[in-house]
Amino acid sequence: MSSSIKSRLAGSHGRVYWRSLGELADTPEFREYLHREFPEQASEWNDPKGRRQFLKLMSASLALAGVGACTKQPTEEIVPYVRQPEDLVPGRPLFFASAIPFSGVAHPVLVESHMGHPTKIEGNPEHQASLGATDTFTQAAILGLYDPDRARAITNRGEIKPWGLFFSAMLSAGSQQKGRQGAGLRFLSGPITSPSMAEVMASVLATFPQAKWHQYDPISSDGARAAALAEGAGGDAIYHFDKADVVVTLDADFLTCGPGSVRYQKDFATHRRITEERKEMSRLYAIESTPTLTGAKADHRLAMKASEVEGFGRQLAGAVGAPAPAGPASGATDPASVIGKWLAAIAKDLQAHRGRSLVIAGQYQPASVHTLARSINQALGNVGSTVTYGPSIEAAPTDHTASLTDLVRAMDAGQVDVLVMLGGLNPVYSAPVDLKFAEKLKKVNLSVYHGLYVDETASLCQWNVPDAHPLESWGDSRSFDGTVTITQPLIAPLYDGHSAVEVLATLTSQPDRRGHVILKDYWTRAFAVGPWTIRSGDGQPFKNFDAFWRRTLHDGFINGTAVADGGPATPFGVMAVPAAVPITTAVAGMRADQAAAGAAPAPQPPPAAPATPPPATTTAPPQAATGAQGGLELIFRPDPTVWDGRFSNNGWLQELPKPLTKVTWDATAWVSPQLARERGLEDGDVIELRYRGNAARMPIFRVPGHPQQSVTVFFGYGRQKAGNVGNATTSAQAFNAFLLRTSDAPWFGSGLEIAKTGERHPLAVTQEHHVMEGRAPVRVATIEEYKKEPKIIAEQGETPPRTLTMYPEYKYEGYKWGMAIDIGSCTGCSACTIACVAENNIPIVGKEEVASGREMHWIRVDHYFAGNEDDNAVEAYHQPVPCMQCENAPCELVCPVAATTHSSEGLNDMVYNRCVGTRYCSNNCPYKVRRFNFLLYQDWDTQSLYPMRNPDVSVRSRGVMEKCTYCVQRINQARIDAKREDRDIRDGEVLTACQQVCPSDAIVFGNLNDPNSQVSKLKLQERNYGVLESLNTRPRTTYLAVLRNPNPELEPQASRSTTEH
Amino acid sequence: MKAEPVYAPPPVIEPGHTFQTVTEQIAGIVLTRRHPYSWFFGLFVGFMGSMMLLMAITWLLIKGTGIWGVNIPIGWGFAIINFVWWIGIGHAGTLISAILLLLKQDWRTSINRFAEAMTLFAVVCAGIFPLIHTGRPWLAAYWLLPYPNTMGIWPQFRSPLIWDVFAVSTYLTVSLLFWYVGLVPDLATLRDRAKSLPIRRLFGALSLGWRGAARHWERYEEAYLLLAGLSTPLVLSVHTVVSFDFTIGIIPGWHSTIFPPYFVAGAIYAGFAMVLTLAIPLRVLYHLEDFLTMRHLENMGKVMLVTGLIVGYGYVFEAFFAWYSSNTYEQYMVYNRMFGPYWAFYWSLILCNIVMPQFLWKKSIRTSPAMLFFISMFVNVGMWLERFEIVVTSLHRDFLPSSWGWYWPTRWDIMTFFGTIGLFIMLFFLFIRVLPMISIFEMRTIVPAAKVKGAKAH
Amino acid sequence: MSQIFHRTTNIYSRLSILAAIVLAATLGGVVGLLHLSGYNTNQNMPVEQPVQFSHAHHVGGEGIDCRYCHTSVEESAFANIPPTKTCMNCHSQLWTTAPILEPVRASFRDNKPLHWTRVHDLPDFVYFNHSIHVRKGVGCATCHGRVDKMPLMYQQANLQMNWCVNCHRNPAPNLRPRDQVYNMAWEPPANEPDLGERLMKEYKIAGPEQLTSCSTCHR
């Protein structure tokens, strides 16, 4: 970077910090710099094909362009079935209930399938863990299925081999190990909640008594697990936000992280939503280190170092009179201090809501914090109402770090002959750096890797077995609430994939069973004598297995298996059924113990395990971490969109703007603005992080509300073998947080040194400006103010009277579609964006294009900060922005070819095939929701993506404008169906993709001409307002203002609005 | 009694000229074989520029609009800036030939011909942009025209872009007619002066057999005057319509009632600057000082000064309205222009368009070709910057802070822009080679000998 | 000689101007007519098919109902092209050795689908839905013509947007009672001139505003 830019960066102070690099862009040096990073179009110049094409056209370019318009259509073929499936109506989709497991936990879904191609994933509305919603990862799974970079064949040392050969290899390995009781046999997998898989694993361990099964998931809450194990059986917490009036989080991001987040969001939103009937809302205190979306929703947010949370928790326990195990207390204790005031206020509030309050420990906090939270909840009598503790859904819960350390030690000692790694967890990339997994892996004689991709680990293993995508395979797994959920295939494996259980089965007495057989066999026996309480919907037992199984495949889950309904811990052992499997009951019992022993150190509470000091004790005492010895605190977090890197090759997730920063395609290290100022850092400056002898680099991003002496780094980037989408450029390979992670401090630790490298990494940010500039696109009031004077919302903007126009009003008879978005409920999780991408065939444009301001998302989630930069309690708001479908649409007026017009139902139609691409409409759109195909963004070359596209939505080509249509394809289908039945469309019959996926039901769509429709009712609320109504655009999409519920003791009722900046 | 000394304006033609000399000197340039090397150089430069333009457009058609710097929110970049700039330049030609004709300004006579040529070529350059800036030019080329089609769909006549299509094409056609009508008698002259038969036949055909009959002249004059009468509102309407492209929009910085007048003023301003830029070298190159006298240059200087002040008034009032409206968006727009990311553009615009022309108050500068040339260059640049301000800084920060962005041209934007300048140069150099760059027959009318003695003055 | 043109040039010069105008006009006319004709959309062009299937024989001759093969016409956008199984229902008994049917038997034998060529091929950005048209009383023959008289299937209508929109503006003339939809030979009854209007009301057919809204067919 040239000095002039540096000086301008240095010159920027105060508010400027969350303004953008864009503002620096007017200096040529910066552009020059960007061009070096993205040599714009240089690639085409050098690529011979491009050049030839160029020379071809060079001669008569304009003439040639004309020809494109008047060509005849190519002839198409129709290829009918030979024998048509029974229930299939060509041209109409089928829906199947299934589950997408994530870290072993089921995410229940309904999968839409067109002529045998799965095209869209929705949540399973019948299922308690989903109620129709999903998270972003589940939405994006559909792209994962069709990813052309998936592992395509079984290979041995890179040579393609048939399944048979692998099969025999396993058999021989098995027979060798038999003699040694399987002493050299090791399995590594993520946590397993699948009963059938657990049984297979148990039976394998029974066959090889000395074999060991290790579990590792880089993003798993060892703290929670350890705490739960310490409680013995039934230590796993399930929260009930629908009952919680006061919620205190101790560094917990329950809204967007963890298997329960989808359901938690629903309950939390419902319990906070103000309606005509309900005028009470819950209150959320967030005590957190790294800013999270949960913190963004909090009424009060207190930022502190991750290491200080425990101390705060302990004091809180003291304040509410809960027994707290001894341990470090946080520095500030005197009631005058900020912490003191907070403690007092929160404690008081909690006491006032005994039984209706809830304290949640963060999944990335050590066991001690979880224990504290539990004892506080007990003291407040919340257990049983707002939180219930039940048996674990994991078979053999284990301290993962310890388990992996154990494995690596064995590998190092040369005790591992055969290592089978199941389920595509990529330890070479993601194992703690001090374990040196890659180099220890060399000491393994026979390494088998089973996963979706040929990743960093796979390339170091002898056998690679492609995993089958959940949409390709049979299986069962349990959702966070314990419900056993069935995974069923919608399409035959595209790339010869085999599910983990099939690979594992090769070492059982019936080695060649396919997933379906294993699954059905297990449940046949379980139906007969399982520990399971299997009941039909009406609570009655099924009359026979077939009824049960048909029902289960239809519903996608097994009723009555939820922990709440008395569902047991996932049994880890071989079910005792005579003649089903050739092992007797007695043996089974014995095996189960052995197996448990095999899965050491599972049963023993980790704190006691000498081999691996439990994370709890590794927490650096606060005073050590206050930066006295100059060290900063380093906090690890999974990336909000690519997680630990398992989604690195998923373009949808890569391009999804990361919440709070809106950065795409890159990992960033978060620092507080103050720290950035101290160190003279600007967004995009690459820093070197030195921590416990390890080093990594990362571009920084300034995030208000971040603890001042901490730095947060995110996993998932710097991948070398992720695939064409996820591979990092050589310069970016150092942006890998796993390079810093050590096994003794998996989530945070002190002693970090950062140094400015002077390099810059251009970040592709979709929103560069995060203050509202007094324009109040988001309107806010406290619940008290709103109750006192509901007009306070309307007064934050101006709405011209409808009579103020020279033209007669256009009457909309019949349907009149409209949408209401409750930004009070929106958490900013961005599931709507991904759902929209999947539903509407929205292309991925890539980092360079996003950086040039050309992202294609039809619904974006705007994010605004409010409050003082140096104030930790900075407020953040999220606002999903689809097309407003204005009745007086400025875009329509200026289109020269009538490519965008108004439909009789008030939709702002966009006709792609008529569009000539003047981009005038976009210029004239005050909401800037229109998107333009500046280049040929749709991937026409990758055949494997064709079946993924939604056949009901045109695939847009180069040079045309596109935008949100309110999912007009769904409206049309519903209208046609209704007309065929001579009825009207029912309220709720048409769900837009964003509405359907939204976990907090923030988006409601419907017919405004029907006074009883949900949307009409919402729009009657006083807090309903339209953005930029002063322009008289008459938006059909309106918003429900944010209502906050601050504690008067912490926030004097000064009339506050986010608009005074 | 002796007559009072009355003020007589300096002559628009140096004394001592007869029909013959005028004819010879102007027609000579076309009919002679030899030509200054500078001409060949100019033509070469122009040709190279045109090739660059062709290349840029070809690549654009292959890859798509994305090779430019445009994005969301700045959907229009160089293309529209250049379009407005070129159209503006075109205006001086029509203005000189039409409005000054109606105002009986005889000094227009020696500049209108090449000013009109300039108009044509400028409009040609301008016309390229609206077409190629679209995402699918091969469709835009005819979907914007009303013709019966199989879709039963027609253009959307409420869109200013359609108005553009009609305005610009009408403008081009009418200017062309005007220019040609003016040329006919001169073509006849060339016909009669040319040596070789083919050349004579060529000019003969182009002059349609003009023979200078009085009855012809009478209708000719009437038609010419009527054309002038038609072109005058036309030229005003064209830039008004161009300004509608912005004012019909609701974007702060676009949605403004003051645009039409100050766009027109700006257009004339830019146009005269370009006329000076062309005239000053030409008169030296082809020794036309007798016909392009100081009086011409000075008058053009004066026009620039006036129109420049009108434009300045426009700027002032934009700011005033913003303040007076007490509208957040308007006010921020003005603030952002002055102190936002593109502040440098704004202030250099002020320098070029408002500060520099003030020197024209001074007669010594108005009468110094070098200084005039220098200032006219500033104005050319300044007017381009003005369009940059209007297009880019208005769009890059409009209503919702969340969708603010920034714009910077790519090499393709720049190649296209300079490519059109090259095209303009090439066309212009070809023109001065093959056609009389000054209207000969009109020059004859201002030769003293043209006066009819004893006739009542009219 | 001071004349540079022969006196006849006057005539020629005027004639040439006239000729230029006439030529331009005719050229424009020809291009225009070609453009408006069904040429671009393959109107009235019989299409080569893997099996010489004759609608004339099956529909006209045997009187097989449309829905026997086009099963999904009443519930789906796509009317369905019958699976080979459907053919074999009869042709496992009839013409079991006819050489012309070999491709069908082959397809059934080796489970390889037949590859038919589309006859009515709308652009991919047009979303036509059979079920609703059938439901609202638009007869098959209205768009597909007298299929029962077509030995080889061809596209009878030009399928240009104008053609669609004309009916969407005023469906009445093209409506028939629901029970007559699959009747190839149906003719509007002479005794009831305003049948269309009646059916419009009876079948609750939407007005032109809705039927000519862009998103009705384009999404």
Add this chain to the structure above:
Amino acid sequence: MEHKRPVAALYGVMAEFDDTTALVDAARRTYAEGYRKFEAYSPFPIHDLFEAMHIRDKRVSLLVLLGGLTGMLTGLGLQIWVSAVAYPLNIAGRPYISWPMFIPVTFELTILVAAFAAVFGMFALNGLPMPYHPVFNVERFAMHASQDRFYLAIEANDPKFDRAATRSFLQSLGAKDVSDVEE
């Protein structure tokens, strides 16, 4: 005494003058003399000449008026038909006939057609193109008429035309040189 060349047909007699004053004067007297079918030729328009010859042709203006009206009606008609009849669409909630927005196109078409009328009307009325014309048979005319000399030709089909008399009459006007113009 002069010598007569045999001529096929005579278009008329032509006199050359070397300044505008002489031409105008000659024209005036020719008219006074009663000649009507005569024409003056000059390298640039001379208004006094028009008066002298009593030339007053308003047809061009009329054509322009008609052209303007045609253009206006076409423009307005087209737009109204397209947006209200051919395919009425709800654009931004505006009525189908939002006439204020139809003004620009109407205006442009008015100008366009009017301009066509002016130019092509003028040429048509002038009988152009006419590459061949008898007057060009006069050598000096062809050389100078478009540059620096002024001519006056009396046509043979003028009822008052008499070859000898007309010649002498022209000479009496102080013509530099009088010559026959062959058909």
